[in-house]
Ligand SMILES: Nc1ncnc2c1ncn2[C@@H]1O[C@H](COP(=O)(O)OP(=O)(O)OP(=O)(O)O)[C@@H](O)[C@H]1O
């Protein structure tokens with residue numbers, strides 16, 4: 395038997411070397427068919443990338459997760475990755491490894507493998523690896539494996555993936571150069587922000603409303619499908635600096651267990667790149683654009699256009715400039731993202747791919763934004779985060795000092811009604827500065843800060859009214875004829 399096999403292999407090697415390719419292919423084709431009559435096994439391959447390589451196959455990821463449990467017991471070569479909360483390693487099958495699985499009495503063999511296609515000459519692309527899983531089973535189980543077993547693998551895999559999932563914070567990497575399919579547009583680190591809604595200083599009703607809105611969204615898959623709307627929701631967070639906009643985004647991600655994609659608009663080359671970034675985001679995620687008013691001068695485009703229109707020469711040019719033409723082209727050569735590109739990003743046809751996504755914008759100046767950008771449908775919910783009031787202070791006092799009531803609270807309440815202080819400033823004053831600082835010390839330092847802010851505000855107001863008075867006097871002196879009360883009123 396051994397010597398027959400060896401001779402056969404020898405003859406086959408000679409045929410392969412000297413037989414023309416066409417004849418060999420013809421021969422192989424018919425051998426495959428012939429063997430098919432006797433070979434009792436069926437093979438199914440699941441490739442990592444299908445179609446145009448835009449997206450990793452979900453089936454592949456699910457199979458990978460499913461096999462990670464099985465392979466950790468039987469496979470000999472394993473890959474290890476950090477698991478949830480960074481305190482355990484998740485093992486999965488390494489390449490060219492085999493594991494056996496059993497399902498309702500049937501035996502299934504899984505193989506993880508890859509084909510390497512050589513790098514093309516005259517191309518920037520490196521050699522391409524195509525990874526895949528292949529399962530082999532006896533043909534008598536065909537129905538059961540293609541039906542119940544594969545369903546079981548997918549659902550179990552998805553569940554394991556969700557269980558092991560580490561939440562990630564992504565950013566669009568500016569170091570991105572060659573569009574190889576292995577390189578994604580986003581780079582990530584593990585998302586570990588401790589912010590929670592419970593610790594956020596906000597009025598309780600407002601907080602409850604936001605939480606309910608978020609939870610309802612995350613459970614509304616069927617509702618969105620029924621009304622024919624993409625499963626996404628836009629939030630606009632606006633308010634002065636230090637009022638908790640970024641903190642709220644982290645709290646949202648922690649509440650819903652979503653990934654965060656922090657999009658740096660100025661690093662995006664053009665609208666096409668913006669679209670690619672969108673396609674690469676996964677579901678169950680929050681796409682964040684911070685300080686949208688400063689990211690790009692998207693708002694000025696339309697206004698600038700009308701300003702320019704008075705100038706004849708420029709007017710001709712302007713006729714060609716529609717909303718699609720970037721104004722930034724002239725003064726910001728690195729980014730050509732336009733308002734139109736951004737509007738399409740949020741609400742266009744491509745925005746529906748993936749599903750279950752929140753898009754969050756933050757800004758300090760809501761009035762600077764283009765109305766189209768923040769209309770309902772794009773930014774469905776506008777949330778104003780404002781200066782700290784007494785209710786919000788109580789949450790902070792409880793977080794920082796673990797006090798729910800204190801005799802000094804009355805003074806603080808009165809001062810807070812009279813002055814504006816951001817939660818960030820209040821929090822800073824409540825923070826113990828040395829190990830010996832106690833509740834009284836922290837609260838009195840807050841009272842002092844509040845008084846100082848109040849005095850400053852009063853001083854500023856007095857100065858402003860003084861300037862106004864002087865302006866009135868100057869005007870009256872310059873125009874003595876109209877020295878009557880009406881002019882004064884007008885100026886005021
Ligand atoms: N409402 C709040 N509840 C609890 N902590 C807050 C709140 N607002 C601000 N803080 C504290 O103040 C700090 C600054 O807040 P944050 O970065 O969220 O402000 P922001 O609104 O994003 O400011 P900016 O507009 O400058 O980006 C945070 O570290 C947080 O601890």
Ligand SMILES: [Mg+2]
Pocket residue numbers: 639640641684756
């Ligand atoms: Mg911020």
